Amino acid sequence: GENVGLHLPTLSVQEGDNSIINCAYSNSASDYFIWYKQESGKGPQFIIDIRSNMDKRQGQRVTVLLNKTVKHLSLQIAATQPGDSAVYFCADPVSNYKLTFGKGTLLTVNP
């Protein structure tokens, strides 16, 4: 079965608002997590990652939060833009060479 999953399959926000995409994982031993963005017709694009020894990591307009107690991580996108419209996946390694992905959340940004 999957080690990661998403609470919401779709999220619709207004341009300029902040977006929060959530992800739950089941493997308490997971120590590394990755967020990907996938636009229509393209491959998944690496956004940001976080190690389990961190609670928060920031990138350009994105922040990932990790709560190991409840096995939950979230991706926050500040000042969401139309170009942010895409499917977002979280993922974690399940073995030395294998990455398991959640099914994704579709983010739609309304102008």
Added chain:
Amino acid sequence: DAGITQSPRHKVTETGTPVTLRCHQTENHRYMYWYRQDPGHGLRLIHYSYGVKDTDKGEVSDGYSVSRSKTEDFLLTLESATSSQTSVYFCAISESSPTYNSPLHFGNGTRLTVT
């Protein structure tokens, strides 16, 4: 696209025919992967490679084989294509194992239709 080229980008083939998809990378990364993506199933690992001539099966490897004779190329072969193999296929690369905090980077995919 992290220096990853997949070819062809689109392919239509008939049931029972062999098909080979190619992934070429210019990053000199050791690890390469083939995933398929289907509605309702997300991304699923078919095969992966951890070095030249070193490959192993993923979770949906039946009906697929792979070869890696050079660092830069990873080939996926459908020996006898079936309609259930209609999908979008993504190649990915990583510098190290994902358990060593090394993210995968993906190509833009090959859309395969088996009629």
